[in-house]
Amino acid sequence: MLKEINSSKDVITNVDLFNEIIELVKNSKDTALMKCEGELPPFVDYAIPESYVSGIYDCEFDPLFVLSPGYNEGYYLDLSIRGAWSITDKIDTLHLGTIKTLGNSVEGIRQMATLYGECLVSFQKIMHDNMDSFTRKGFDLKLYNTKKEYSGGFSGLESSDIARQRFQEYHSKSPEELNYGIIRDNMSRREKIVTERSSL
CATH class of the missing domain: 3.10.20 (Ubiquitin-like (UB roll))
Incomplete structure (x- = not known):
């Protein structure tokens, strides 16, 4: 659950958003993800939030999720947002975190594609349920x-x-x-x- 916003000191960060997406994915009932039941699917080797922490001050952004092959092995699912999320009106990209699998099989790619979809579903639910918490300007x-x-x-x-x-x-x-x-x-x-x- 995202933190409550009660003062100017409270702010949802890119790391908070990534962790909330992961938490929802872990509790997904999607049979394609083998009903995670509190854990990430077994084909996921790791899910790491962005090391650079930045506050999100507006809801005027879109998901920018990219699934791509790794340099040596496996596939990366990078989660970012793009839009006017900062305290200014500047359009920019903010990285949330990365999910990685070492699998190279066709089935592994399809599993990661399913995970991509589940991350998007989770993102949309978070934004729908917490739109006001992301509205910090004006x-x-x-x-x-x-x-x-x-x-x-x-x-x-x-x-x-x-x-x-x-x-x-x-x-x-x-x-x-x-x-x-x-x-x-x-x-x-x-x-x-x-x-x-x-x-x-």
């Missing part, structure tokens, strides 16, 4: 109606002032329906309630 605004029910919002706004302005715009259009908003600083995770009075 400010979010959640809108609530007079029944205190969530009624939409915005993510990745540039500043808290812009979030307040956005609340005021929507409140002025339907003051009878929109009651208040919650602005969150995605880095610190601090939240602030905004109402018609406080946004003036």
